[in-house]
Amino acid sequence: MIKKIARKVINTFKKKPEQYLLHDKFWVQKVSTETIVDRISFFENIAKDKNVLHLGCNDWPIFNPSYNLHIKLSKQAKSIHGFDVDLEGIENLKKYVNQNYYSEFNQLAGNVYDVCLVPETIEHVDNVRTFLEGLSTINSEVFYITAPNCFAKKHIERNFYGNNEFIEVVHPDHNCWYSPFTLKNQIEKYSNLKVDKVFLLDGDTMVCCQASKK
Template identity: 60%
Template structure:
């Protein structure tokens, strides 16, 4: 068994009580979009964080790519200016308020959005009200080898390579824990995407 830095360690947690040791079984998928496609192709999907604020690029925008494979695609984002811009590329329905989302969906896709929200509990409580068969909620993995390698601290400073709008980092356990603590969803799978850079919790309503 190896730790996050690749060093061999004994599988021994005796210095901790079971209260502190959290084991999360996971699967791995190399390509993020290919994984989303497995669930979204020919389906009715609502996509959160669709505008990619503030780094919108039509050649890289996930919503535009999803529009090519889904049957019906709706977008949700609080960035109303970004939505107006995105409408030039995808002419389907958009929402900026949970109370306006009343349709049934096959997939509720929430990729790399939860780390941006101001109040995670309120956000997940509202997500619970969406009528969807399956929920895919992803976040950057704080324990990704790449993320660990590129951060650095000295005697009196810390250099962290992170989106300036992020409010927190997630681990496989804490993402799963918050989803199940603050919503009516049950996580049925945890997937590491893109060589472990992203965590995806696949969830359904209890």
């Protein structure tokens, strides 16, 4: 039964483009995307020899120094600053990367970055609008903002209907799911950024918006 439901949901995303013409144009949102196989290598290439600000650097609550992204990026970047509201986590991360850390946007005044990386963070925040308004104050040449893709085949297959319940496999601290359109839409609606490119990372499990100041 579970597999049958999963196949039905996945097949809805295999429709030919002309089938969407059955819907009024108001409802049809098209987003051009590029696919990236390995998101870690993608992030490392972005950071290489650059001055980087990394938001959500702690990887709470599953911190592991062997695969922590901030530690990996520190080996590629010219300089790297971390940003996280988890102050205890920051103190721990300092043992591995001894550079500047911040927990409030106003602490970043005067700092200039080549890259601002915001990976898998926006789905955790309490107020997306306030978060994106804060992101707008950062002086960076380019921004990369990512979130899990709600329409990824992997994510769809592992969620299903039980007996009078919906079984969802998701991080318990997530407040929402994003799609290529909704992530792009919120960034451009609530910040002073414009989205220049949209990537699907690790196949299609993550959406990544590359953005710059308007």
